[in-house]
Structures are given as C-alpha cells and as structure tokens.
Amino acid sequence: MNELIKVEVKADTQVVSARELYKGLEIKRRFSAWVSDNFKDFIEDVDFTSVRKSTEVKNNGGIQIRELQDYAITISMAKELCMMSHSEQGKRYRKYFIELERKWNDPQEVVKRGYAILQNENARLKIENQAMKPKALFADSVAASHTTILIGELAKILRGNGINIGANRLFQWMRDQGYLISRKGTDYNMPTQRSMNLGLFKIKESTITHSNGSVSISKTTKVTGKGQQYFINKFMKMNETA
Structure with missing residues (x-):
C-alpha cells in the first residue's frame, strides 16, 4: 500500500497532521477556516491535539523559519473529515485510513506492539535500576x-x-x-x-x-x-x- 500521508504513533494511537490531510484533500478554503468549521464536533486532547509545525519560507531572497499552527488528529477523526469533504480525494483518503486501521487492529500486529512495549518497558526498568x-x-x-x-x-x-x-x-x-x-x-x-x-x-x-x-x-x-x-x-x- 503506497503511503498517502505520514502516520505517526503517539501514546499507542495513530495520528496524522491536519495540515497534510488538508493539503491532500485539496481544500480550497484557508486552513484556519477549515479547522474552525470542521473541528467543532471533535474533542481536543481526545480526537486531536494542538501542535506547532516549523516550515521554511523565502523572504527577500533568504530563507526564514516560520511556526505554523497544526493539529495531530486520530485516524478516526481523519476518516470523518474525509467524509465531510464530499470529494473524490476524500473517498480515496478514507479508504486508505480504513486499511490502516484494519492492519493496526490485526491480532498479530496487536501482539507485536504489545511485545515491543514490554521490551521497551524492560529496557527502561533496567536503565532505571542501573541508575x-x-x-x-x-x-x-x-x-x-x-x-x-x-x-x-x-x-x-x-x-x-x-x-x-x-x-x-x-x-x-x-x-x-x-x-x-x-x-x-x-x-x-x-x-x-x-x-x-x-x-x-x-x-x-x-x-x-x-x-x-x-x-x-x-x-x-x-x-x-x-x-x-x-x-x-x-x-x-x-x-x-x-
């Protein structure tokens, strides 16, 4: 499966960048307006979290670093946003997220993640014990x-x-x-x-x-x-x- 959007794991939850999804859905309105209209039915710190994103912009022939408002949104929220877009891109991204969730919830993957968490916990306890x-x-x-x-x-x-x-x-x-x-x-x-x-x-x-x-x-x-x-x-x- 080709990667449509970068997916990260935070607190054992898959999340994506709201700005990247906004770009992938080819939304015509400003990002802030899209967020204002569509995020009101979701719960902050449950469905999404506020994050800052650094980006490079050209300024008078040079490069300037700007901080942009972004959001880390869960796959479930991303699927709903795709449906709300009423577009072909929305259907395409929604199918992609459904497949991601299917793989994420596959029993073998769940066991694999559980084993990795256990290994990391054992390593952390060993380091703390040595310290x-x-x-x-x-x-x-x-x-x-x-x-x-x-x-x-x-x-x-x-x-x-x-x-x-x-x-x-x-x-x-x-x-x-x-x-x-x-x-x-x-x-x-x-x-x-x-x-x-x-x-x-x-x-x-x-x-x-x-x-x-x-x-x-x-x-x-x-x-x-x-x-x-x-x-x-x-x-x-x-x-x-x-």
Whole structure:
C-alpha cells in the first residue's frame, strides 16, 4: 500500500497532521477556516491535539523559519473529515485510513506492539535500576565512611545493595582474595600488608584483664570508610557482570 500521508504513533494511537490531510484533500478554503468549521464536533486532547509545525519560507531572497499552527488528529477523526469533504480525494483518503486501521487492529500486529512495549518497558526498568544503584551505593558509602565497621556489618550493607552474602562467606572471600591472612595462628583474619597499604582496614586493639590478674590484647579487624567504598563498589561491579 503506497503511503498517502505520514502516520505517526503517539501514546499507542495513530495520528496524522491536519495540515497534510488538508493539503491532500485539496481544500480550497484557508486552513484556519477549515479547522474552525470542521473541528467543532471533535474533542481536543481526545480526537486531536494542538501542535506547532516549523516550515521554511523565502523572504527577500533568504530563507526564514516560520511556526505554523497544526493539529495531530486520530485516524478516526481523519476518516470523518474525509467524509465531510464530499470529494473524490476524500473517498480515496478514507479508504486508505480504513486499511490502516484494519492492519493496526490485526491480532498479530496487536501482539507485536504489545511485545515491543514490554521490551521497551524492560529496557527502561533496567536503565532505571542501573541508575539507582550508584545512588544507593553512594548514600550507603557516605553514611558508612564516618566510622570503621566490622566485617559482619559490611556484609549487611552489601545485602542491602542486592549482594547475597553473609559474614562467614565474606570472611572466606576476603581470605581467598588475599585481603585477610588465611594461615591459622595469632594473625588469622588480620589484614594482609597489601590491605593495610590500601587503607582498607584498621586493627582495633583492646586490653582484656582476666580473673587471674593476667592481661591479654584482643585484636579486631575493622573496615575503614575507604574500605567500605572499595568493597561495595567491587561487589556491585561483580554482580553486574555475573
């Protein structure tokens, strides 16, 4: 089917330009008069919407851009306008619009449009989700960066950002990746020299006085603000590529 007039889709509705239809119907009256006489039986923002159309006109040997009043009209309204023209062109355009509607309402086309809308919605949600992750990550990191936290508390922050990991698994991962000392002994689960050089951890020492009067030193590994940002970002990136 040869294209008689450009058709656009807005809000899942087929629309055409009133000016283009006016031209195609070969209306002799001024456009504004034609609109005034024929649009009064239609509902604005339902059957038609007001739009502005840019066009080039010659002016003193040069080109000037002018803004013209136009309307985006539905196919149903366009069909009625064609009937109201009482012309051969009106019959021709009306048949064209009837065929457009038939194809538009064909079950296969409806399913195809529905699938396209679903795909677009999924893509939009994915983009929004990706955009929200850095914001949530940034907010959590800033809140956490004011103080050092336990590795178990870092696991809770990671779970809050969609990372499925607990304290024990996080300790194991840090040992496997060389952030914590894995050999059994007094330094077990203490930061490696590499981690300390990166500023990811601090060691908190506490003095414990026992009932027999002896004193011992307890060491606890805590994650710095920099370490929190480092590990959260690392896990978020790993989660995106998983």
